[in-house]
Amino acid sequence: MEPIRLAVNGRTDIGQVREENEDSIRCHSNPDHPFAYVVVADGMGGYSGGATASRIAADTLEKQFDALLSSTYLACSPAQQQLMLRAALVEGIGMANREILQTKQSRPQFSQMGTTLVAAAIWQDFLIVAHIGDSRAYLWNNYGLQRLTKDHSVVQEMIDAGQLTPEQAQSSQVRNHITRALGISEPVEATVNSWTLKESALLLLCSDGLTEYLDDHTIERVLATYRPALESVYHFIEDANQCGGRDNISAGIIEFCHRTDAVVEFSGDPITLQPKAEDDITVRKAQR
Structure with missing residues (x-):
């Protein structure tokens, strides 16, 4: 069997x-094992606050992923490794949420801060x-583009309820209002999905500074057109800036190379991270 090859690239830009x-x-690709990850966090909450929240989230997940490939992990079965990777991701999200909440309490100037988060890791074909x-x-492959996440946002809820079309959502006055974020409350509810990759693919993670301007068809065209594929991140940043660049823009790509040919989803349930006993915060909405 042809070995799995992984490569990554990522960039963030302040915008216009x-x-x-x-x-x-x-973003990181392990030089010795088929393991790679990308983490993108989009902070909110005023000058310096949003940057602090997103940095906490990104640093926490980076540390979790970097510590994963121990000798114990490498000695485990594939099924155990998948469970350990999921546990590390879930634990990291909980740790980041708690650290942001603690920072808000100790630094009143950051009292409004929070951050979105999207994180992806590939181990072998998982x-x-x-x-x-x-x-x-x-995810983009020979079958086209598939959106792997559904926004936790007011307009997505309106789309789901039949009150807005996806096209109307692009120009909605509440398109930047989100319903979940890190640093708002305990517990934090993250949606976690996993797949087995059976053919070569590109995985794109991005902040809404990109998707505000580029629809799914445009994203697919960029991923299908530019080679080397990892350089697509520069085209995404440039395109969003040329369209106005009203927000910060981040894009990260993992290139997964494999010889076989399908993508099979095998799980996809939202998970709720359990709060510590002393935390009883019930804030639901976060606006940007």
């Missing part, structure tokens, strides 16, 4: 309007994606 970049991105808010993950 904002005075600070409140996005954070982390892909896992977690998200909170409206930062997205997409």
